[in-house]
Amino acid sequence: MNKNSFLILNILLAIVQIGIYYISKIPPEQFWPGAFLSFAFPYVTIFNAIFILGWLMSKRLFSLISLFSIIITLPDITSSFSLPVKQTEGKFQILSYNVKNFDLYNWSRNKDSREKMLEIIRTENPDMICFQEFFTNEKDEFDNIKKIHEEFGYKYFHYEESTQYQKNHWGSATFSKFPIVERGKIDFDGEFKNMSIYTDVKIQNEVLRIYNLHLQSYHMIDEDYDFLKAISDFKIPESGSLISIFRKMRSGFVKRSKQAAIIKSHIDEYEGKKIVCGDFNDIPISYTYKLISKDMKDSYRFRGLGMGKTFVSSLPSLRIDYILVDNSIEVEEYRKLPYRYSDHYPISISFSF
Template sequence: MSRLFDIIMRIVTIIAMIGLLGSYTAPYINPNVFYFSSLLGYTYHYLLIVNIILLLYWIARWKKIAILSILIIAAGYPLITTYYGLNPQTVPDAPHDLSIMTYNIQMLGIGEKDAPAKIENYINNSGNDIVCMQEFPQREASFKKFPAYPYYHRNRDVALVSRYPIINKGVIKFDKGHSAACVYGDIAIGKDTIRVYSVHLESYRLGKNEQQIYKELTSGNTQNATQGVKTISSRLVTANRNRAKQAQIIKDHMLQSPYPVIICGDFNDTPISFAYHTLSEGMKDCFIEKGRGLGNTYIGEFPSFRIDHILHAPTLGTVSYTRDTVKYSDHYPVQSDIRF
């Protein structure tokens, strides 16, 4: 019986190893070329945990397969440091030149009676120099609700507000039918100028139907499981493919910037994704530099991931990173102090 159990555990371990190795490819394979890798990227966190548990089992059994398991887990160490913040507690009020925040405000907390006032007060009193917002109301009058920030720029549902002058601004255009939006502004801070992008990449467009499917699947109702998985997977793949294209368009624009770049926003993608990898290549991620733990930023109906990011040019430095856990929206706000 023990021998049969070992055989079953070996099969499970090999499948888990292959799955984990597959998830490692998600940041590097364009989903427009091969989409399955992008789906495996969502399972990275869970596959890593499963592989660690299986590793402990094989160590306890004193079996050589544990060595292979260690090697496969170790091969993904760069992704571990991208996914999990391993930094000590940051020093409060350390010297810095700029405070910046990104916040998906969900149309000012749509559906919640007191949410608009709470979000407005929170942002105005946050003390940040620049705030990048996504799902911003598409009304010019909305900027009047943020008097702490006299300079602003908006397109579609993304906005950029600043205490400092925006001396030049523009819009990144995407293919028709894409729901992404991105604006940028060149901001003069003393003798320095930086370019800041506020971005909202393609959403999954998961509505009430998909929410119901997800609830049924997670509650154990498998009656329509096959069709449900196909429906949600199709939405994920389409969004992954579109974000890959959008990220490349933004990256090409960033590379032409005459100033150091900071890009903030709701990428709608985890650190184990092609879109994130495209935008973060050659950049510093404030979470990796100063963050701790998982740092999940989405708190809606579906599984939580870190999909809101602050990246900056390597010539700049991260002083601190904070994810505030106020629940005025379906995202947490993310803030970072940066030095020039």
């Protein structure tokens, strides 16, 4: 490949990067292909960075092509990549964790998963916890509300269920060591099974609203993941369907964008201090993330490191769990805890007012 070919490829990659940046601002129900393109953004950025280094060693003027695309798209780059910064211990700690029903169905093939997840809580001992895909029942052996409430010292909790069968309950839960003064549930329109909750806790003389979000997933099954893994390993898939995966992803993009609009309206109406935690099921280049995080601070962008993957997979760019804070809150520390007992990593921040 000669220099002219490299130059054309470089120009195309720069255009693609800028295009993804602007297209990702369009709601998926208006233009859903943009949501698929957003997954390529981190990798296109890396290639453009390589082009800058390459041209600096030969035709320095050409390095401006990729440099221009990187400057234009810098807001999305900083939400996907974070550099090391000095961290300090804050006054309060909040942890967010999608626990996959405490591995109720033993998906990880680890019978001790639930106890290990609970051990994280016992060790970290955060002031507040936001659980997504929380499971509990009315029997002592799997009464997770009772265990966390009584044994771990979380005097206050807010639980809302999305599904119930006999004595089994599934939903979202927020636990706090501080008094809860208000609570509520944000229901989505009938077709949506996911939900979000908000909990107002009184910390000293301040009231902090905590949003605990769990947005629409793709509802993929094992065959879908096996298909994607085979493709990523350059193998011929033995099962699964690309068309089925495509349809599930497109449906997820559209439903999440509608949910995000409902949530954002609710967040903006509240004028007090607030933290937004949870499993957005969408990456930082997505319309969903950009809408919810507008006018808020993403704790990872200020205190995180690297690409910040929170979903357990072979892809390094799947950061889909977030802790956002309003501008009156100082994030002192952000951590992704390296435990693979669920299909999500727990994340936590320490903060102060």
